[in-house]
Amino acid sequence: MNIDYLIIGQGLAGSLLAWELIQRGCKVIVIDNGRENASQVAAGLINPITGMRFVKSADVDTLLPTAKHRYSQLADFFQQAFYVEKPMLRLFRNESELKNAGKRLSNPEYQAYLGDTQPPGETINPLATPFGFLEQKQTGYLLTRPLLSCLKAFFIANDSYRQADFDYRNIQLEPSLRWQDIFPKQIIFCEGYKATQNPWFCDLPFQLVKGEILTLEHQSELPDKILNYGNWLIPLNAHQIRIGATFDRENPDTQATEQGKNDLLTALSQVSVDLTHTTLVNHQANIRPCTHDRQPFIGWHPQYKHLAIFNGFGAKGSLQVPWYSEHFVDALLNGTPLPKTCNIQRHYETHFTG
Numbered sequence: 001m002n003i004d005y006l007i008i009g010q011g012l013a014g015s016l017l018a019w020e021l022i023q024r025g026c027k028v029i030v031i032d033n034g035r036e037n038a039s040q041v042a043a044g045l046i047n048p049i050t051g052m053r054f055v056k057s058a059d060v061d062t063l064l065p066t067a068k069h070r071y072s073q074l075a076d077f078f079q080q081a082f083y084v085e086k087p088m089l090r091l092f093r094n095e096s097e098l099k100n101a102g103k104r105l106s107n108p109e110y111q112a113y114l115g116d117t118q119p120p121g122e123t124i125n126p127l128a129t130p131f132g133f134l135e136q137k138q139t140g141y142l143l144t145r146p147l148l149s150c151l152k153a154f155f156i157a158n159d160s161y162r163q164a165d166f167d168y169r170n171i172q173l174e175p176s177l178r179w180q181d182i183f184p185k186q187i188i189f190c191e192g193y194k195a196t197q198n199p200w201f202c203d204l205p206f207q208l209v210k211g212e213i214l215t216l217e218h219q220s221e222l223p224d225k226i227l228n229y230g231n232w233l234i235p236l237n238a239h240q241i242r243i244g245a246t247f248d249r250e251n252p253d254t255q256a257t258e259q260g261k262n263d264l265l266t267a268l269s270q271v272s273v274d275l276t277h278t279t280l281v282n283h284q285a286n287i288r289p290c291t292h293d294r295q296p297f298i299g300w301h302p303q304y305k306h307l308a309i310f311n312g313f314g315a316k317g318s319l320q321v322p323w324y325s326e327h328f329v330d331a332l333l334n335g336t337p338l339p340k341t342c343n344i345q346r347h348y349e350t351h352f353t354g
Helices: 013-025 060-078 096-107 144-156 192-197 258-271 314-334 344-351
Strands: 002-008 028-032 081-086 089-092 112-118 134-137 140-142 161-163 183-189 206-217 224-228 230-235 240-244 278-289 297-300 309-310
Touching: 002 013, 013 206, 013 314, 028 060, 028 144, 060 081, 060 096, 060 144, 060 183, 060 314, 144 161, 192 206, 192 278, 192 309, 206 258, 206 314, 240 258, 258 278, 278 314, 297 344, 309 314
Parallel strands: 002 028, 002 183, 028 161, 089 224, 183 309
Antiparallel strands: 081 140, 089 134, 112 134, 206 240, 206 278, 224 230, 230 240, 297 309
């Protein structure tokens, strides 16, 4: 079977890249093992302003409109909403955060994303806000699991999906590119953290980070907003929440741990005494494919130009993947240059010495 692109991995990166290629008339097949991946576990949180210093995410003024447009397009196609736009209450943990937020509010570049600061003394029952809080705007979360399920069904109906445990040894590079009975023009690896085992791209400077997430039932009266208190809390409905996520760089595995659960519950109890009484519904763990320079890995192998990678989005995949998938497809089909910040050419000399 002759096709244009063979995509390895049906996480968010592989799925949205395959969708974009198919919309532009390409013959694509997605290979996936069908098991749970990091995209399905992830909260899909989109937060333009992050960290203790309230830093605006790089290129968010471009990335966010593209992401919203893509998820709206997919919602129209599948007749199902996937992106939930919901304001975020940022609970200050100390005076320094309160001051940093005040500085950002005076910056016109931040005003579209930040509401007014509420000083100490203002309260939102049942939350503890000893240092005050502010409301962040243009935040929300992507329902990644139903989105990936719909896209999988679309790929199957389009004869563009094959469930298989992918083995790199089954790739034939010469005299023509081949995997099993498929002859693609290019293979694009969208494997998430498993790229660290890829014989062609494993030397790229990934920085894998394990994250654990809890789903809890509760009886508290919480505001219908995302909470950010160092960790995040997403209200799924009146009595169910997701909280997360841990950042563990030392143990990059997919095992849920008592330590991770206890850390999350302890942090939650400091936000509200009421939330010390919850019932655990689900405890999940997976691995974020972060990178050392916090930029994605996109582009072609320096020696094998018919092998490419689309990976390294870390915790910001829901925000970044729609824009980067459009521009990677422009590069694939039209030869449009990739942004230097994401192009793996930046690592050719240092990480492809073999």
